[in-house]
Amino acid sequence: MKSKICGISDAKTLKFLTDHPASPQFIGFIVNYPKSKRYVKIDKLKDLLKIDKKNSLYVAVLVKPDQKILREINDLPFDYYQIYDCGPDEIKIIKEKYKKKIITAFTIQNIDDVKKHTLYEDVTDIYLFDSKGYEESLSFSHSLIKDIKLDKELMLAGNIQINDKLENYKKIADIIDISGGVETSGLKDISKIEIFLKKIKQINNEA
DSSP states (O other), X not given: OEEEEOOOOOHHHHHHHHXXXXXXSEEEEXXXXXXXXXXXXXXXXXXXXXXXXXXXXXXXXXXXXXXXXHHHTTTSOOSEEEEXXXXXXXXXXXXXXXXOEEEEEEEOSSHHHHHXXXXXXXXXXXXXXXXXXXXXXXXXXXXXXXXXXXXXEEEEOSSOOTTSOHHHHTTTOSEEEESGGGXXXXXXXXXXXXXXXXXXXXXHHXX
């Protein structure tokens, strides 16, 4: 099982992640959603991304991005664009123009939200099923996605906590995406990140 830690906004946490012997496969940055307390302004983002990603992949989290922000981040070392609120045609244009892999994010409340994934088969590299919360850490019923069959990786987000039985997520997802679950008082907490990464490593060692 792979992991993604999202909402990184400071150099100390990012260096901790990239230097870690069990670093997450994906590290996410909130690029164009100022409502989120984890949002990183473009100048700060450029500085932050000078940190060598080493064994991780950098993900730009984008909510209905316009051409201006896409141009501004074009030269930054992102491996994936994680996109919310865009139709498949819009994503296809972004993917072809900027030559990035795409994580298509679906916010889930009911089964109809899940079924939308079929419209994105041609443009998606990873499917992300998230809650409706955006900047809030809300959850959704994981039973909605447990029976779907995909030919690409499935990433799971939405109020995942380090005390959850993380091994249970392995039955429905290839990648766990955590953000608020590794924070204390709204800030990334290195001790919680350490617990999370150790748990993921242990699950994989037992597999």
